[in-house]
Amino acid sequence: MAEAGHTRARNVLLLLGFVALLAMASFMTVGARGNWGFVLTLRGGKLAGLVLVGIAVAVSTVLFQTLTENRILTPAVMGFDALYVTLQTLAVFGLGGGAATALDPRLRFFAEAVLLTAAVLALFRWLFDGRRGLHLVVLSGLVFGVLCRGLANLLQRILDPNEFSVLQSMMFTRFNMVDTNLLPVAALIILAACVVAVRLVPVLDVLALGRDAAISLGVDHGRMVKLLIVLVALLVSVSTALVGPVMFFGLLVSNFAYIALGTDRHRYTLPAAALIAIACLAAGQTVLERVLGYDAALSVVIEFGGGIVFILLLLRGARA
Amino acid sequence: MIKVANVSKSYGTTRVLDDVSLSLPKGGLTALIGPNGAGKSTLLSIMARLLSPDAGTVHVDGLDVFATPGAVLARRLAILKQNNQITPRLTVAELVAFGRFPYSRGRLTREDAERVSDAIAYVDLSAVQDRLIDELSGGQRQRAFIAMVLAQDPACLLLDEPLNNLDMKHAAAIMRLLRRAADDLGKTVVVVIHDINFASCHADRIVAMKEGRLILQEAPAAVMRPEVLRAVYDMDIAVHEIAGTRLAAYYR
Incomplete structure (x- = not known):
């Protein structure tokens, strides 16, 4: 009955899966010279990092947007990852760079x-x-993010240069230098979060009807909100720890997924957003790193594209 | 059936509900009327546990709505708020299928599927059941949401201004639909409504509110009198009896 209309969504998902695979394959092979065993191990680690970050960013964004009933808000726009960077800075500041790095990174x-x-x-x-309008919330989030970055910056200026370099290596957005130490832990957390998210798919669909309708249908809204926030915070921590903050990437992939699918069922939007994220990161990194020979420029390209989408969405939202 | 006892609610220093008690029997259609800001929607939201009151209790079927697990209550009570502004991209059939969530948690059984198509047929939307909600007209969309709560099959149905933004034809159709739900399906229906003539034509009883208080609960014939309406709305309203129904002429 309801399934009939989802042929398109299923086809889109298949296509995205294929594109993501292609992107991953090209990341592993393009421009490889010398010992294949070495190349594949090295690139495999990086690719695993990119895949994990893609999944974490996509899933956290879709969950957050369902939770807030809003397509413009993302954890990053609300300043969550800036907050994470501030916490890192505070840790180095409080403990000292030596102690912070001496601590087991996990x-x-x-x-x-x-x-x-x-x-x-x-x-x-x-x-x-419930008392604040959307625009105020978005603005507060942006300002809050700036505040966090400002605070982090201030602390970094006061820091000893040695400690600063420790910190710097921890927090710049770097798709080309994924922190591979954390991969197993990150994979575990993301897997757990995804299992929970998959089990919640029917509830997520109900939540998308809005708070009132969800309560009327028997969803314990307060509890779900807390659970989802914990999931989102965990996923943001993982992706920020691996590659640093990415402002607009989640916004980009979630909205592409919504547009491409033609349905808002989470059974499709969650995997589609994750696949788009993986494809973007793997393909983008391949093109920039291997074909064009640049370093660390992918974040700039993604933020540029994502920023434009953000402004377009804001403009469209303002008209509606 | 629905028992509201000593409910009060304030926003800041504004008292929206002031010690409201109300007891509604099982079955029938109740219209909740009153001027803007009388607290009608707030009362309805509290009855449906969307808002918690500062004081007082609400029982539905003997169950305390704020202590009963949501999933249990969802089989007894459903609320439809004023037009949902954002609806996800869903077909009519998908939307109505959400009505079965309290029973199936998202995995529709054969019985659920039957209930869903019955509900769609009941509101006369079978022809458009595979269309997206946002492609429908206002009246069709409202009927689709009503089909969702009918599929949910609660004993009590609360609707907050279901006639908003509907033309005369669709508004009358919705009221006839709710009347049938009360008569044929034995639902207890409570409707917040602005047009008192619809209340007069379709309701079994009218509950009037003013400034956060409940001021009367009577049969339509007893409410549709100039002196009573004056007390509710602070306005001189002539009432005419046409074909056995009392209608208020409040347009001048």
Whole structure:
């Protein structure tokens, strides 16, 4: 019955899967010289990082947009990853660069993830108490992000240059230098978050009808909101820890997924957004790194494209 | 059936509901009327646990709505708020299928599927069931949402201004539909409504509110009198009886 209309969505998903595979294959092979074993191991690690980041960014963005009933908001626009960077800076500042790097990176990552989750829960409760309009929320998020970055910057200026270089290596957006130490932990967290998200798919579809309708249909809205925020915060922590903050990437992939699919069922939007993210990162990194020979420019390209989409969405939202 | 006891609600220093108590029997169509800001929508939202009151309790079928698990209550009580502004891209059939969520948690059984197509047929949308909601006219969209709550099959149906933005033809059709739901399906229907003539024509009882208080609960014939309407709306309203129904002429 309802399934008949989803042929398009299924085809789009297949196509995206194919494109993502192609992108990954080209990332692994294009321009490879010398010992294949070495090349594949090296690139395999990087690719795993890109795939994980793609999934984390896409899933966290789609979940967040369903939660806030809004297509313009993303965790990054709300300043969540800037908050993460601030927490990292505070850690280096408080502990000293030596101690911060001496700590097991996984332990440090866990501590930061827990802190971020707590901070995001508090922030979210304050922002979404129902009394603030969308534009105020977006603006508050942007300002909050700037504030976090400013605070981080200030602390970085005060830092000892040695400690600063420690910090710098932790937090710049770098798709070409994924932090491979964290890969196993990151994979585990993302897998767990995705399992939870997949189990929640029917509930997510109900949540997309809006708070009132969801409650009327028997969803425990308050509990779901908390659960989803924890998931989002965890995923943001993972992707920020791996490659640093990416402002508009999530916005880009989620909205492409919505446009391409023609349906808003989460069974399709979640995987589609993840596949688009993976394809973008793998293909973009292949083209920039191997074909054009640039370093670290992918984030700039993505932020440029994402920023334009963000402005277009804002303009369209303002007209509607 | 629905028992509201001593419910109060304030926003800041503004008292929106002031010690409201209301008891509605099972079955029938109740119209909730009153001027803007009387607290009608707030009361309806509290009855459906969308808002929590500062004081007071609400029981539906003997269940405390704020203590009962959402999924249990969803089989007894459904609310439809004023036109949802953003609806996800869904077909009519998909939307109505959400009505079965309290039963199937998203995995439709054969029985669920039957209930869904029955509900769609009941509101006369079978012909457009595979169209997207946002391609429908206002009246069709409203009927699709009503089909969703009918598929949910609760004993109580609360609707907040279901006639908003509808033309005369569609508004009358929605009211006839709700009347049938009360008569044929035995639902307890509560409707917040602005046009008192629709209340007069279709409701079994009218509950009037003013400034956060409940001021009367009577049969339509008892409410549709100039002195009563004056007390509710602070306005002189002539009432004429036409073909056995009392109609208010409030347009001048």
